[in-house]
Amino acid sequence: MPCSRYRESAHELVDGTIGPIRRAELESHMDGCLDCRSLVRDLETIRAAAASLDPMEPPARVWLQVAGRLRQEGRVRALPGSSPAHARSARHGALLAIAAVLMMAVGASIAMLVSRLATSNATSPATIATTAPGGNAAPGATVQDVETEFRLAEQHYQNAIAKLEQAAGLDQAASAGQASGDQAMLDPQTAAMLQKNLQVIDQAINESRSALRAEPQSAAARDSLFDALKRKVALLQDSIALMNEMRKGDASGAAQIIQGASKS
Amino acid sequence: MTGAPNLVGGPTGRAADLALVARCRAGELGAFEELYRAHAGKLFSVACRILGNVSDAEDVLQEVFLSAHRKLDGFRGESALATWLYRLATNQCLNYLRSRAARTGELTETLDEEPGLYEPGRTGLADQTVAKMDLERALTQLPAGCRAAFVLHDVQGLEHREVAEALGIAEGTSKSQVHKARLRLRTLLGSRRR
Numbered sequence: 001m002p003c004s005r006y007r008e009s010a011h012e013l014v015d016g017t018i019g020p021i022r023r024a025e026l027e028s029h030m031d032g033c034l035d036c037r038s039l040v041r042d043l044e045t046i047r048a049a050a051a052s053l054d055p056m057e058p059p060a061r062v063w064l065q066v067a068g069r070l071r072q073e074g075r076v077r078a079l080p081g082s083s084p085a086h087a088r089s090a091r092h093g094a095l096l097a098i099a100a101v102l103m104m105a106v107g108a109s110i111a112m113l114v115s116r117l118a119t120s121n122a123t124s125p126a127t128i129a130t131t132a133p134g135g136n137a138a139p140g141a142t143v144q145d146v147e148t149e150f151r152l153a154e155q156h157y158q159n160a161i162a163k164l165e166q167a168a169g170l171d172q173a174a175s176a177g178q179a180s181g182d183q184a185m186l187d188p189q190t191a192a193m194l195q196k197n198l199q200v201i202d203q204a205i206n207e208s209r210s211a212l213r214a215e216p217q218s219a220a221a222r223d224s225l226f227d228a229l230k231r232k233v234a235l236l237q238d239s240i241a242l243m244n245e246m247r248k249g250d251a252s253g254a255a256q257i258i259q260g261a262s263k264s
Numbered sequence: 265m266t267g268a269p270n271l272v273g274g275p276t277g278r279a280a281d282l283a284l285v286a287r288c289r290a291g292e293l294g295a296f297e298e299l300y301r302a303h304a305g306k307l308f309s310v311a312c313r314i315l316g317n318v319s320d321a322e323d324v325l326q327e328v329f330l331s332a333h334r335k336l337d338g339f340r341g342e343s344a345l346a347t348w349l350y351r352l353a354t355n356q357c358l359n360y361l362r363s364r365a366a367r368t369g370e371l372t373e374t375l376d377e378e379p380g381l382y383e384p385g386r387t388g389l390a391d392q393t394v395a396k397m398d399l400e401r402a403l404t405q406l407p408a409g410c411r412a413a414f415v416l417h418d419v420q421g422l423e424h425r426e427v428a429e430a431l432g433i434a435e436g437t438s439k440s441q442v443h444k445a446r447l448r449l450r451t452l453l454g455s456r457r458r
Contacts, residue, residue: 011443042389042450049394050418058308062322063300066329067293075333076293 003029003036010036014043060241061234150222157229161236194239201235204228281345289336300329303346306420307353313415314357316404324360328353343429350422350430354412361408389454402452406445413441414449 009026012018018026030037070076208225215221287295307328311321332352339348403411409431416427417438427438 008443011439011446039450042454043446045389045394046399046446046449046453047418049396049399050414051421053309053313053396053399053419055305056309056312056318057305058322058325062304062308062326063297065326066300067297069326069330070293070296070333075291076296077291 003033003039006030006036010040010043013040014047059234059238061237064237064241154225154229157226157233160233161229194235197235198232201228201232205232277344278341282341285336285339285341285345288333296329296333299332299345303349304329306346307349310350310353310412310415310420311357313400313403313419314354314408314412315360320360320364324353324356328356331356347422347426347429350416350420350426351432354416354430355432358408358412389450394453398453399449402449405452406448410441410445410448413438414445417442418446 006026006029009018009022013023013026026036030040067076205225205228208221208228211221212218212225284295284299288299304325308321308325311324311328312318315321315324328349332349335352339345343351403415406414412431413427413433416422416430417424422430424435424438424442427433427442428435431438433441
């Protein structure tokens with residue numbers, strides 16, 4: 001009997017769904033077939049390895065953005081009195097909305113910039129002919145135009161960062177060298193971790209800026225700067241989400257955010 | 265050795281799903297957060313593995329939950345809420361992959377006629393265990409359809425009936441896709457060791 005006849009049965013054996021008759025046939029065949037024994041063993045190994053893959057948790061900012069969009073579109077409401085402090089809840093709503101709006105504004109700027117840069121790479125370095133219908137850039141846009149857009153996009157990020165820093169109270173904490181305002185809700189170790197991560201990201205921003213000053217046309221330096229700015233926006237969003245979880249007294253939610261933020 | 269979670273959840277589970285969905289439909293943000301916390305981890309795991317990219321998975325997950333909120337009126341409780349969400353998530357992932365392939369010119373191959381795929385002794389793991397990282401890497405080399413079926417069945421532990429419902433395919437097709445995926449993985453993981 002050809003081995004291919006037992007292919008289906010081999011999978012069913014591994015899944016534990018094989019019936020007694022087919023099982024007996026397969027086992028009888030495997031007694032004399034090394035290849036089929038090896039196949040079943042390998043399928044079992046793969047099945048076990050797949051089942052042991054670690055679950056993955058989304059970063060806290062995903063829920064923050066979902067909730068922000070739902071609020072912005074007027075599709076949800078918080079139950080009156082559901083929060084221990086209604087004023088805090090309202091402020092949380094405002095922070096969610098700020099975060100969502102800023103991320104959308106930044107995203108649109110970056111999409112526009114990427115589109116322009118992609119076009120510039122595909123055409124002459126001096127002149128960018130973006131004539132595709134519906135394209136963002138005007139026909140005949142130059143490298144200088146792209147530079148202007150780049151600066152505009154960077155400015156969007158800076159604005160986002162400034163507003164998020166203000167919302168999280170991290171600007172005052174950083175300048176005073178101590179936790180202040182909302183940040184005082186965090187335990188000293190967590191506040192120190194956030195500050196340390198912010199310092200690392202700020203250093204990356206400064207280094208990318210220096211590289212870009214030295215080589216203004218370097219796509220790698222631009223990517224690096226945007227990546228660092230994006231990381232800073234994400235970390236600040238995590239900080240706001242963390243303070244909100246602390247307000248709600250949700251220790252597990254807070255622990256999840258701390259875990260994510262510590263990897264920033 | 266199935267260990268598969270039953271997503272249908274029985275009448276009690278179904279009633280709880282419907283009650284939660286009713287609160288979400290009424291615009292209660294806390295209820296939708298409850299729904300998110302219960303399902304986001306599983307959907308994110310699936311999205312990461314189908315898309316092979318954490319950043320894309322974050323974007324898709326956000327869209328899945330926004331889309332779920334918009335479509336809550338269409339949830340009648342015929343299937344478990346988890347299955348309904350898996351369906352939204354896998355559709356979003358596969359659409360995302362299709363549009364990414366169209367943008368970048370990636371090939372969307374199938375496993376239908378690969379010569380020698382079914383030969384039992386063709387390649388083997390030589391009695392070795394499979395490292396998680398090797399398996400994650402090999403997964404990214406599977407065609408999208410059978411990768412999705414494999415992730416839902418072998419990684420997430422859904423039954424073929426549930427995989428079929430989530431992917432909008434026949435139960436027999438789900439089995440065939442999972443089987444092909446395992447055989448291709450065996451080849452990929454076996455050749456890595458040589």
